[in-house]
Amino acid sequence: MKYKGMKLRKVLGYWVLSLSYSKTVYLHRYIWEEEYGSIPDKMILHHKDGDGSNNDLSNLELMSHTDHRRTHAGWSRDEDGWTHKPCPNCGLKPLSEFYKQKNGYQSLCKPCSLEASSKFDKEHIEATRKRKREYWRRKVAKEKASLHPVDD
Numbered sequence: 001m002k003y004k005g006m007k008l009r010k011v012l013g014y015w016v017l018s019l020s021y022s023k024t025v026y027l028h029r030y031i032w033e034e035e036y037g038s039i040p041d042k043m044i045l046h047h048k049d050g051d052g053s054n055n056d057l058s059n060l061e062l063m064s065h066t067d068h069r070r071t072h073a074g075w076s077r078d079e080d081g082w083t084h085k086p087c088p089n090c091g092l093k094p095l096s097e098f099y100k101q102k103n104g105y106q107s108l109c110k111p112c113s114l115e116a117s118s119k120f121d122k123e124h125i126e127a128t129r130k131r132k133r134e135y136w137r138r139k140v141a142k143e144k145a146s147l148h149p150v151d152d
């Protein structure tokens, strides 16, 4: 295969272009840079349709590592930014449905996370009740045993 007279080969699903004997570059990066200029170090060129060999410019999107990770994790967005992310328990939900954390959002949505923590609370409360009941049962039994028999 040739691209503009240069050698082209496919490596792990991506086209790799040989610029010279020792210099190679991914074809998608080459195509993008020819059109828009050099790609900043911290940016990633993403294939929108998931096909690493489809290097049509309309299939390529420049994004940050964070955005790229989110895209592959199934987040969705509009022109203003991210709007939805998937909850592992119930699927895609608006970001407002998630509690914020230091580094972003909780994995579970609010209802799922409340359910998970109330299940934990219920189990905790039930265990405490059981312990208290057992304590009183023993205490009463002990006091009864220590009572001197009284005459009617």
Ligand SMILES: [Zn+2]
Pocket: 045, 046, 047, 068, 072
């Ligand atoms: Zn990607």
Ligand SMILES: [Zn+2]
Pocket: 087, 088, 089, 090, 091, 108, 109, 110, 111, 112, 113
């Ligand atoms: Zn959920």
